[in-house]
Amino acid sequence: MKHFSAYRLAGLGLMLGGLGLRPAAAQQLGGRTVFPFLDLPPSAHLAALGGMNPSTRTDDPSMLYGNPALLNPTMDGRLSLSYVAYVADIKQSTAAYVFNTEKLGRMGLGISYLNYGSFESYDAAGNSLGTFGVNEYTVGLSDAYTKGKFTFGATAKLAVSSIAGSRSLAGVADAGVVYKHPTADFTAGLVVKNAGYQFITYPGTDRGRLPLDVQLGATVKPEHMPVRFSLTAHHLQQWDIQYLDPNARGTLDASGQEKKPTRSFGDNLARHFTASAALVLGPGLQLRVGYNHLQRRELRLDNTSGSAGLSFGAMVKISAFQLDYTYATLQAAGSSQYITVSRSLDSLFKKKDASTTPSPPKATPDGAKTRYRKAGA
Template identity: 60%
Template sequence: MPAFAGVVLGAILVSQPAAAQIGGQQAFTFLNLPPSAKLAGLGGVNVSSRDADATMMYGNPALLNADMDNRLALGYVDYLSDIKQSTAAYVFNTKSLGRLGVGLTYLNYGRFEQFDAAGTSLGEFSVNEYALGVSDAYTSGNFTLAGTLKLAVSGIAGNHSLAALVDVGGIFKHPTQDFTVGLTVRNVGYQFQPYAGADREPMPLDVQLGASFKPEHMPVRLSLTAHHLQQLDIVYLDPNQRGQLDENGVEIKPKKTLGDKIARHFVVGGELLFSKNFHLRAGYNHLQRRELRLENTSAGAGLSFGAMLRISEFQLDYTRAYYHASGAANYFTVARTLGSIFNKSSSN
């Protein structure tokens, strides 16, 4: 089962547009996976939904804001079988360096059995990847500019690869309305150490632009995000896929259309804001739905549903994201402002 689950998650990773177009010839594509419940609940890609959720700096470092100060968020993702992902994010403000965010995400694919050419078992090995990032944001008026420096490591059976990457982002927040526009360039970097015997591979570059808007008298916030804008054509057609037959028995191969090329760039997310303590979320990622569907059914691929609940000082987030007919991923995030803990301790 772990091997099958690894194949499915691999399909999720290479379904990232640029990778699918060139056959997955990129390294560290795990950086494209949403590491938190909110980001996954909005479709997996969002650069403009601005609130107190510290994990949103993974979507755009410019989303760092005062509501996140001294806030710690811990996330956990239960993928298929033994594949798990853990995430931590903490935000604090400084006088000289601006607002800083520190994030760590760790992805473990489980353990696999190794065999030699004769089929003899050589024991088990593990596969894991992790990234440590430090974000810095500066706000002036209605604009916020930010950047993230990341160190990423990938390991297979003791063989490791190392890369350094940078995210750069910006936010415009309307002065009177709940309207935000975000832009980010993600994963600009260099693979310092490729796997032994392998060539250096490009990083999973992604240019994203999006907006979030809440009508004044409606408890709804809508988000629309475009991704991989650096590459127009991100449609992958399997050359081995059999097409339908026409009335003469001639096979009709699928063709790319302009509408499909455009639609695969967009992710739609929505939030129902019942109160400050309870939100519902839903997202739709058209690229994932097209890339990860089966021949005869989509089985919910590309859809995600989630909720946020605040209990006392804690914020709890949950999302169930459907990637494939074989199953879905469960995202859990818990967050708390640590400043209130320290204040209570000092007053006692």
């Protein structure tokens, strides 16, 4: 069946999600999951939209990391290459390619590699043992099909983490659906991300949960207005995502008693949302800004938040290439920079084929084909 692989990938996601949900899910975020790098936006486009977005439908293949159901015909034959420079010399490289086959339908291939750099190793006596590396990577296959106004998609991924030669391995799956309005520029998306199971753990460690995230979002561009707005709700599977530092100092009340910070309904609600806007100046130029309240609250300093949680990006098309750049502020002490380059490989191959195809014989004025004669004939 043409789209049977999409059903199989979605089924794999449900199976892995069931395994990954066995531990208690009503826990706070942060420090309680394995493979946390799966939450990082791997491309400039996603980073500019607040780090997550399941509903923006474009021709950028890297958006399959936001929701596999975002695969669409405008992505066919396109390749995107992304590079991220994080703080502390941490770097990430990602490639995404979308292709369409007659038998299997539209599919996407994604590879992402995160390198934490080199670290010094010492024995118990403090003697240097040299250096070791720490890196993580994923390889994934996505499939999607459209039925009416809805597109269904799923991704199956293999995630590997390596520290000084020891490895951990997990099976991960994303599954989502996107609704596209038939006339208006409006899309809505729902995705279950990072459902999975850790098959191999690091020596001496317990099996952990993957960073499951259920997201619901909408993107709209009002008619005659050059701005595309997006709003995304994330971690819908878990209400309480606030973190209160047990070592944080409280404030003194009128009686001189220390009052520790308490949970706020409004702050917890706001942490579930990201918002973004893209100023569309033409088919080849966009300016983007995104805001992630959860990131802002978790990365703020004691005395200031600065521009934490904000991201600023731009997209420009030059000839056949599309260039995306994003500057995302983590906190006052650091930021991340994202660069993505994409283009259509189909058009590249078509040009090469056309240049190597021999030209047909030219016709003479009387309609006869030109003949080549030997010298002196």
